[in-house]
Amino acid sequence: MTDVTALEAEGNALLAAGHPEQAEQRARRLLASGSMTVTSFHLLALSVRAQGRIEECRDILGQMVERLPGNLTLRFELAETLLMLGDFERGWREYHHRYGMPHTASLERKVQKPRWDGRPIPGKTLLIHDEQGYGDTFQFLRMVSWAKQRSQARVVLQINLDQKGFAQRSAGADALVLRGELPPPFDVHCEMMSLPMAMGLTLSDLPGACPYLSAEPARVKRWRRRLARLPRPLVGLVWAGRPTHLNDAARSVTLDTLAPLGMPGVTFLALQKGPAEAQAATPPPGMRIERLGDEIADFEDTAAILSLTDLLISVDSSPVHLAGALGRPAWVVLPFVPDWRWLLEREDTPWYPSLRLFRQDRRGDWSGVVTRVASALAGVRDERRDPLSDRAPRRGV
Template sequence: MADTNPGNLDQAIGFHQKGRLKEAELIYRSILEKKPDHPEALHLLGLIAYQTGNIPEALELILAAIKHKKNESRYHYNLGFVLEASGSQKEALSSYWAALQLEPENTKTISRMQHLGQNDPHLWLSLGNHFFRIEKHEKAILNYQKALELNNDFVPAHINLAAMAERLGQGEDLILSHYEKAIELMPDSIEANFNLALFLENSGKVDSALKIYEKVLKLDPDQAAANYCVSNIRLLKGDFENGFKTYEWRTRMADWVKNYPAFIFEKKQWTGEQFYGKTLLIHDEQGYGDTLMFVRYIPLVKKLGGKIVFVSRKPLFNLLKHMPGIDVLMERSNDPMDYPGFDFYVFLLSLPKIFNTRLETIPADIPYITADPNIRIELKNKIETPCVFKAGLVWAGQPKHRNDRNRSIPLEQFKPLLEMKDIGFVGLQKGERSGDVNHLILKDSFLNIGEACLDFSDTGSVILNLDLVITIDTSVAHLAGAMGKEVWVLLPFNNDWRWLENTDQSPWYPTMTLFRQTRPGDWESVIKDIKEKLLKRFR
């Protein structure tokens, strides 16, 4: 006779696996007499009910198990299996979805879902979206393609397949064919039109993109993302008057708003009025480069009033603590108790609009950021070189940046510069790409000291001891430019709006020279141009 000790669940499972269902059932029930909410006993007893043909009891028991342990993928999967057997396909799919959220790559769950929805393009689309969310891009594509096999007029599948192909850098013709097919089938699809416009903008075809964004805004004038993208194109073209006005739409985008504490928005937004005797909170936004670029406006704000609290991030503190106009420098926080009292708030990148900035009125009193020239001894030792001319180098940005695939450059491509005899190069690279140095083969050693720089103040001190900085479009470009150091910036074909079009100079930074790609992905010719300019300097 079976041992019905409530603690002997393993013995019951052993009986269950051997097909000795009656003996397993006795132990499961004995366990439940002692502990009615035991989730595993409920679940396994439910499986026995299913195996013996009692589907109603199986459903009741497995649902009870889920009630007591909601995050167990097996329970949801087996509930789906029993529901499927009962003919409740819609409910079964819901249970499989619940299981998949808990184990996103469970092939057994995915297989059951594909079997159940084998003729349903919506199911294949949803699975594609699931794989996209977990960054299994090739699987996402396969599921979108299956949706189109079932219904080639399925607009969402065309849109998502185009977006996926774009993300993976697949052919432009393929991407355009899916967007154009979607728009042919649904001319007023805001999603299809917006995504096509965004693709064209990212491909550098900004005039074509602008026309489609304008179509989107005729369909929905309050579409925040489209308004924001239009602002970027206007700014790129130097139309600062309209560009900065439209740029305010960024503050209505969900992805932007969630980055900032909600209680800030309860105060009145500052719009440029005098505020003597009151306190204004200026909050930084976006990346470090954006902060370094636009803190130039803070002294102008200070002329209009009282106390300024500037909210920023710790790595910038030592650099900004003596910035004119900042009375209180505080770190970002979501806790209202961390903030001093303030009367108004404004976000940093709203200041150009408030001050009616035009190309000819950009506040470019350089330098507006200074660093300590007394570089830390451990850093000073690292930049010692027999070469008279020293240049800093940054080759990659934050991988999560939306345009990083286009703006970052493999370090290997800089070899023609790094092998120049008259220049001592110093790497200023931080982050995961700093390890690229370990895979670089050069005649002479190249030292990257970016990781040894504890914050932007350290980086600034190093820059003061260099003759030139060569960098991609990242925060170091803004730091060097704000300090008045000569800086050469390599720009992708689809460059950010702040670098404008068709110019090798920046009105934001008088000591900056821009080197632009003439076709997407071609860094070789850009680096060749830089090398030629360096060679001219030493002739």
């Protein structure tokens, strides 16, 4: 007799340890034995997903959701899978369930007014509130002006303090209120990342007008003085995301991993914040790096620096979205199975015309990615050295 619970636990442990092939074997053994538990099917879905078989994962999750429509964790995972495949129509509908899971239920804002459904509501007030991470807000701030135009309403945007300045300089909101403050009276509301569902966002709608955010002029002036003595090209560098992110182990690297990028004629600006910033004190040999972490007080400083650099090279993190929203060139290094917003098998992104994507060819292998980035970077450096070349950095580099 098969010990279902033991095999499921073993499979999940293998998956967590980065061995999805073995985890898949356990899942299929369970299913062959007649185990039809949610855990067994879920283990199979996550195992094939980790191996990059995204369509197969979608099909398994789709079957599970048909049988268990009340399992919102499955519906959220299906949403991210659909969005990764570019199926926005169903993906945004399923993404609505992101606050129905045990670990996210406390994050949902309990609003005693109806959610906007995308229809015109002239004469009414629409409250749009930000949510989730900083990168999400940078990415979806573009839709506030779209919602203003579609709804024909007065728009009040509720936003966190760290990103208030960007919202003030962007179009769309008639009034701003900080997160945690009592908003003025409103008729309907919408979470920022529910705007795609309400408005029926499709890939063809992207990117919209870019750039749609701007840096604060006074900060740009100050950072221009700070960076003036450094030889170009100036390349911003971010090698680690927020450590508490669920997928941080897959997306973040160490500075030493990026050692092949160190080459004569390139000045790197360490924009890294958090615990990983300390790695800039001992950069890899041959990497000229200027530590800026202690001088960067907030995203306004980051935006000003990005406005002055030739390029940003970064893991999947909030500065990437800020660079894209500012229309600044950035190269993003992505794990084998990326976050849903980067889609699959493409070097560009419909969200940001100025970004270029470098993807892992094999799970966990950063060496190939870094080698390709280093080769492309050498081309940028050499172009700058060419006296006949255009001195301005190209769009997307």
